[in-house]
Amino acid sequence: MEYNIKANSISKNGASIAIGEKNISFGITSESEVVFPNPAELFLGSFAACILKNIERFSNVMKFTYAGADIMVKATRTNAPPKMTDIVYELTIYSDDSRLNVNLLKKNIEKFGTIYNTIKLSCKISSTIRVIESSANTINE
Known part of the structure; x- marks a missing residue:
């Protein structure tokens, strides 16, 4: 069994993971981690x-x-x-x-x-x- 995801980030901003038909945003800076999970x-x-x-x-x-x-x-x-x-x-x-x-x-x-x-x-x-x-x-x- 294998699993595949795709993720991307925007410098000094945030990131997201694409899983199936959903995108999950997450924080990569101290500012974005206030709003999104780290x-x-x-x-x-x-x-x-x-x-x-x-x-x-x-x-x-x-x-x-x-x-x-x-x-x-x-x-x-x-x-x-x-x-x-x-x-x-x-x-x-x-x-x-x-x-x-x-x-x-x-x-x-x-x-x-x-x-x-x-x-x-x-x-x-x-x-x-x-x-x-x-x-x-x-x-x-």
Whole structure:
């Protein structure tokens, strides 16, 4: 399997990534990073997207239903060398389904997540996962 994207930048301004039919703008200067995500935030966004995609994927495989999920991702960065050293995520799944096995879902995310597995080779990842009854709460959009 291969992935392809195209990106471009404008000097002293901003940049964008073309993925499929969408363009995602990002900041490359201190001014543009106020409005648009910086590359580190896009990196963490890819990590979050990987986890959310796998929840959807494994809801079918594990035969559970859920109304939605929220994820918060925090990272620690060192300056010398510049790299992410620790990533912590807090995942909330909104579900009333007793078939949702959180431990098995976490194992599947860790075993089959492409971005997850790539990142864990160079960075410590820790998590908190909780399930909230979807009928009793509002899902953040």
